[in-house]
Amino acid sequence: MNLYFFGGSFDPPHLGHKEIINHFIDQSDILIVCPSYKSPLKHDAPIASFLHRKEMLEMMFPDNEKLSIIDYEIHNKIKYTIDTIKYLKPLGCKTVWMQIGIKNIKAALRAKKNGLNVIMDKCPKIENQRLFGELRVAGFNTNIISSKIEL
Numbered sequence: 001m002n003l004y005f006f007g008g009s010f011d012p013p014h015l016g017h018k019e020i021i022n023h024f025i026d027q028s029d030i031l032i033v034c035p036s037y038k039s040p041l042k043h044d045a046p047i048a049s050f051l052h053r054k055e056m057l058e059m060m061f062p063d064n065e066k067l068s069i070i071d072y073e074i075h076n077k078i079k080y081t082i083d084t085i086k087y088l089k090p091l092g093c094k095t096v097w098m099q100i101g102i103k104n105i106k107a108a109l110r111a112k113k114n115g116l117n118v119i120m121d122k123c124p125k126i127e128n129q130r131l132f133g134e135l136r137v138a139g140f141n142t143n144i145i146s147s148k149i150e151l
Contacts, residue, residue: 001030001092004027013060037073
């Protein structure tokens, strides 16, 4: 099974999120989207409530059987990447991809120890387009694939 996971604050969900989600719905068997309750690295809480952000995502993507918008963080409040890795592993997740700006060596080492591939500090859509030759659509064409980190 080709499982993708996309987490973020989605405060609010915007067209950039929609483009990334649509792109990866086409690439995956199942795409799990998880709004964060509150990022542990951000001082302020999101403006919109967790449930409101989840509802906005559901309105953005009605009736898509390949998409699952989960409320994993609603009961756990603040989740760290390590906690998410523990949650995803039994679901069949094989790669942890941390978005641009996210560098968590401790989580990456934990993921590697648990048999997962790790990609950090890269945009999934840009890197996917680099790999599959669609980069010209987004206006980028560096021909450099730089997303993999050796641990």
